[in-house]
Amino acid sequence: MDLSTPVTRAPIDPGFLNRLRERFGSACHTGDAMLRQHGASEAHFATVLPDAVVFAQSTEDVVDLVNLCVEAGVPIVPFGAGTSIEGNAVPVHGGVSVNLGEMDAILAVNAEDFDCTVQAGCRREKLNEHLRDTGLFFPIDPGANATIGGMASTRASGTNAVRYGTMREAVLSLKVVTPEGKVITTARRARKSAAGYDLTRLYVGSEGTLGIITEVTIRLHPIPDTISAAVCGFDSLQGAVATVVQSIQVGVPLARVEILDDMQIRAVNAWSKLGLPEVTTLFFEFHGSAAGVAEQVEMVKMLAAENGGGDFAWSNLPEERARLWKARHEAYYAAIALRPGAVGWTTDVCVPISRLPECITATKEDLAQSSVPATILGHVGDGNFHVIFAMDPASAEEHAEVEAINARLVRRALDMDGTCTGEHGIGLGKQDWLVEELGDAVDTMRVLKRALDPRDLFNPGKIFAL
Amino acid sequence: MDLSTPVTRAPIDPGFLNRLRERFGSACHTGDAMLRQHGASEAHFATVLPDAVVFAQSTEDVVDLVNLCVEAGVPIVPFGAGTSIEGNAVPVHGGVSVNLGEMDAILAVNAEDFDCTVQAGCRREKLNEHLRDTGLFFPIDPGANATIGGMASTRASGTNAVRYGTMREAVLSLKVVTPEGKVITTARRARKSAAGYDLTRLYVGSEGTLGIITEVTIRLHPIPDTISAAVCGFDSLQGAVATVVQSIQVGVPLARVEILDDMQIRAVNAWSKLGLPEVTTLFFEFHGSAAGVAEQVEMVKMLAAENGGGDFAWSNLPEERARLWKARHEAYYAAIALRPGAVGWTTDVCVPISRLPECITATKEDLAQSSVPATILGHVGDGNFHVIFAMDPASAEEHAEVEAINARLVRRALDMDGTCTGEHGIGLGKQDWLVEELGDAVDTMRVLKRALDPRDLFNPGKIFAL
Numbered sequence: 033m034d035l036s037t038p039v040t041r042a043p044i045d046p047g048f049l050n051r052l053r054e055r056f057g058s059a060c061h062t063g064d065a066m067l068r069q070h071g072a073s074e075a076h077f078a079t080v081l082p083d084a085v086v087f088a089q090s091t092e093d094v095v096d097l098v099n100l101c102v103e104a105g106v107p108i109v110p111f112g113a114g115t116s117i118e119g120n121a122v123p124v125h126g127g128v129s130v131n132l133g134e135m136d137a138i139l140a141v142n143a144e145d146f147d148c149t150v151q152a153g154c155r156r157e158k159l160n161e162h163l164r165d166t167g168l169f170f171p172i173d174p175g176a177n178a179t180i181g182g183m184a185s186t187r188a189s190g191t192n193a194v195r196y197g198t199m200r201e202a203v204l205s206l207k208v209v210t211p212e213g214k215v216i217t218t219a220r221r222a223r224k225s226a227a228g229y230d231l232t233r234l235y236v237g238s239e240g241t242l243g244i245i246t247e248v249t250i251r252l253h254p255i256p257d258t259i260s261a262a263v264c265g266f267d268s269l270q271g272a273v274a275t276v277v278q279s280i281q282v283g284v285p286l287a288r289v290e291i292l293d294d295m296q297i298r299a300v301n302a303w304s305k306l307g308l309p310e311v312t313t314l315f316f317e318f319h320g321s322a323a324g325v326a327e328q329v330e331m332v333k334m335l336a337a338e339n340g341g342g343d344f345a346w347s348n349l350p351e352e353r354a355r356l357w358k359a360r361h362e363a364y365y366a367a368i369a370l371r372p373g374a375v376g377w378t379t380d381v382c383v384p385i386s387r388l389p390e391c392i393t394a395t396k397e398d399l400a401q402s403s404v405p406a407t408i409l410g411h412v413g414d415g416n417f418h419v420i421f422a423m424d425p426a427s428a429e430e431h432a433e434v435e436a437i438n439a440r441l442v443r444r445a446l447d448m449d450g451t452c453t454g455e456h457g458i459g460l461g462k463q464d465w466l467v468e469e470l471g472d473a474v475d476t477m478r479v480l481k482r483a484l485d486p487r488d489l490f491n492p493g494k495i496f497a498l
Numbered sequence: 499m500d501l502s503t504p505v506t507r508a509p510i511d512p513g514f515l516n517r518l519r520e521r522f523g524s525a526c527h528t529g530d531a532m533l534r535q536h537g538a539s540e541a542h543f544a545t546v547l548p549d550a551v552v553f554a555q556s557t558e559d560v561v562d563l564v565n566l567c568v569e570a571g572v573p574i575v576p577f578g579a580g581t582s583i584e585g586n587a588v589p590v591h592g593g594v595s596v597n598l599g600e601m602d603a604i605l606a607v608n609a610e611d612f613d614c615t616v617q618a619g620c621r622r623e624k625l626n627e628h629l630r631d632t633g634l635f636f637p638i639d640p641g642a643n644a645t646i647g648g649m650a651s652t653r654a655s656g657t658n659a660v661r662y663g664t665m666r667e668a669v670l671s672l673k674v675v676t677p678e679g680k681v682i683t684t685a686r687r688a689r690k691s692a693a694g695y696d697l698t699r700l701y702v703g704s705e706g707t708l709g710i711i712t713e714v715t716i717r718l719h720p721i722p723d724t725i726s727a728a729v730c731g732f733d734s735l736q737g738a739v740a741t742v743v744q745s746i747q748v749g750v751p752l753a754r755v756e757i758l759d760d761m762q763i764r765a766v767n768a769w770s771k772l773g774l775p776e777v778t779t780l781f782f783e784f785h786g787s788a789a790g791v792a793e794q795v796e797m798v799k800m801l802a803a804e805n806g807g808g809d810f811a812w813s814n815l816p817e818e819r820a821r822l823w824k825a826r827h828e829a830y831y832a833a834i835a836l837r838p839g840a841v842g843w844t845t846d847v848c849v850p851i852s853r854l855p856e857c858i859t860a861t862k863e864d865l866a867q868s869s870v871p872a873t874i875l876g877h878v879g880d881g882n883f884h885v886i887f888a889m890d891p892a893s894a895e896e897h898a899e900v901e902a903i904n905a906r907l908v909r910r911a912l913d914m915d916g917t918c919t920g921e922h923g924i925g926l927g928k929q930d931w932l933v934e935e936l937g938d939a940v941d942t943m944r945v946l947k948r949a950l951d952p953r954d955l956f957n958p959g960k961i962f963a964l
Contacts, residue, residue, distance in 0.1 A: 145851055220916055221915040228939075230703050233700070236696065323793060416688075449686050449688070470684070472681070475682075
């Protein structure tokens with residue numbers, strides 16, 4: 033599939049655009065700058081313009097928009113923060129981009145039940161600021177300051193997933209506008225239920241292809257009594273990965289453990305002014321009671337020392353920790369900035385933890401042969417890591433080289449019973465790999481898609497070819 | 499819906515039975531005793547006989563059976579341990595019961611990755627015996643010694659769910675025979691993935707209505723360094739529940755916390771020879787490092803003392819703990835045995851934890867007016883509890899009384915944003931309540947069912963009317 037151009041694109045009916053403007057007034061945009069913003073992603077995918085952008089203010093707006101689009105046979109693509117590392121929100125068949133970013137209300141915080149309900153456009157940093165006084169937090173943190181709805185749609189995770197799980201575990205319930213224009217709520221607020229099919233988890237990760245998420249009820253967690261963060265450099269990539277794998281295998285409940293290879297450290301040093309030695313480095317965070325954290329730290333320091341780790345540099349003040357994790361969250365932008373004028377091309381795989389050392393070492397060796405600068409970083413406690421290429425967007429050779437390295441990486445992960453994407457989703461970029469990974473199960477996904485969206489109007493062209 | 503008789507039942511084609519016998523030989527049964535065993539449940543639902551029972555030995559057997567049944571338009575109903583508290587495996591439209599109990603191999607244990615793969619018929623106690631030397635265990639424990647496949651099908655949980663989650667969190671991947679006779683694997687063995695729709699969790703909890711699960715890959719957990727179990731009696735039901743809610747709200751990572759009301763304690767005393775004071779009692783288990791468990795215990799003892807709890811009676815020897823939890827697991831049988839000749843009629847709800855005191859207290863008051871003996875017990879750390887009635891099977895009045903109490907209980911839970919079933923599933927018994935709970939979302943479930951099983955041959959008549 034050539035991803036640079038949409039497959040088919042019927043001309044939009046001017047009458048449809050008039051009906052949109054009539055219903056949504058100034059919330060409906062067709063200006064070039066706005067279309068361009070909604071047709072792009074933060075990765076290397078070609079921009080494809082939607083025909084219109086509508087800023088929804090309410091679930092009712094989304095219902096009306098869905099009904100107008102379905103009646104006219106026009107595609108509808110939900111848009112959150114627009115990170116779209118796999119081109120997830122690029123409207124490859126045109127139609128309407130529905131921007132949910134202004135639906136950002138925090139509707140309810142049930143602190144006693146450790147849950148809250150937000151509109152889909154609420155961003156994770158805003159939520160955590162709002163929660164600060166409750167003693168609770170929402171742990172899931174992809175690099176971007178993403179919307180909770182977007183995170184649900186791509187089954188996002190991030191640095192805390194090793195301890196707190198991903199959006200799969202975090203979402204208790206969703207409000208969804210279906211292709212029929214109905215509003216459904218997928219579950220009640222009880223922590224568990226055996227009531228019928230798990231629609232919540234069907235929509236989590238469905239990338240807007242089955243309907244539009246407008247509200248999300250999520251689990252929260254108590255801010256631990258003690259939080260300690262540390263950075264530790266290693267004399268080899270192997271030693272750093274072995275420290276992580278052994279820590280997990282002896283049952284240390286690490287809250288965060290991130291790897292950054294030497295190139296990535298160079299990038300964050302430059303971008304975030306960190307001044308770390310330019311060697312493979314682990315960023316740790318430990319959560320628990322004072323005694324619990326002390327136990328964890330003792331065990332991990334011992335394992336690190338056995339594996340060629342240096343001293344632990346501690347960041348125990350909240351502002352130091354915030355600086356450290358801000359640098360980690362900006363690692364993607366830092367990596368691209370290694371090369372002026374470059375575009376980011378990133379991939380992620382996830383393998384069973386026992387296979388991680390082999391997978392990551394072979395990948396590093398492969399990158400050493402590449403002419404395109406690339407970094408490795410990842411959520412290694414889950415077996416998940418990323419490669420970020422800083423690619424010359426004008427070079428077909430570099431594109432081909434990156435594609436080939438990515439293919440070898442994904443094949444390596446699949447051969448180890450891993451997955452072609454730990455957290456970025458399939459979007460446009462991983463469709464062929466999804467079929468390699470799951471075979472006939474993808475046909476079952478297609479059956480579900482056709483049943484729920486028979487006209488293929490909801491984010492068409494994503495996850496799989498129909 | 500009158501649950502005592504099947505809705506429609508076409509006579510079975512003798513040619514079909516001959517084809518079954520030809521293919522499956524002595525693994526195909528049509529004798530009355532065998533049909534009766536597979537037409538019954540451990541609850542109050544009327545027995546409905548299948549036309550035949552086939553003991554599958556392999557996924558290939560299941561494929562062939564599915565193809566034969568679909569070709570002939572004959573229903574097919576998977577059968578594990580046959581607990582079926584909500585009538586989940588009762589073949590209300592006849593057809594073939596496929597018993598998976600002889601497919602009980604443990605196919606792989608990946609101790610380094612904390613996971614294993616078993617055939618669907620493997621029982622949870624067998625698995626844990628097998629795992630003992632690895633230092634790992636599988637925590638999910640419904641009362642019965644259930645099959646892992648059956649537990650996946652009903653999204654089972656049990657006493658450890660408050661700490662370790664339910665089958666929703668435990669299942670990494672499934673092998674499923676689809677109604678088309680294809681064998682699909684729903685995921686790889688990586689701990690997380692964003693690769694397409696979450697088919698794993700679509701099948702978990704689908705009660706055999708979308709296909710037949712033949713293999714299950716599940717997460718395991720390290721056996722904690724320190725395990726302490728204790729029993730504590732309370733001078734009121736409210737005090738016991740308040741202790742649980744407050745423990746959860748201050749973030750104590752309880753491994754198990756079970757409530758048994760005074761009637762249930764009387765029942766387990768008689769059944770399991772425990773000699774506990776006949777008051778509302780909490781069964782606790784604490785997991786962690788020595789220091790971690792000591793911290794947890796200190797906090798919970800303080801909360802219990804503030805809420806009218808007595809002394810903690812400790813069971814720290816493995817055999818004492820085993821006796822305690824065996825008694826808990828047999829509580830259902832103990833409750834029924836309170837009344838000779840009675841049949842069990844049980845229900846379960848789950849509410850947000852903040853509403854649990856109100857829900858459980860109102861339920862106890864309602865039971866106090868009942869002429870049918872009933873106990874309350876439950877996994878209160880999740881907000882989940884059961885009522886077990888020891889009902890005279892011959893009494894229509896008692897049946898009506900129990901139905902009315904159950905209706906009030908479920909209505910109460912739904913009014914508190916809870917669910918009509920925390921872990922038993924919908925089966926036959928909760929179908930109307932599912933619609934009350936989730937409204938139009940049930941239509942979305944029906945769309946999925948029709949798409950995947952267009953002829954309604956897979957455990958027809960369960961979860962919802964089509």
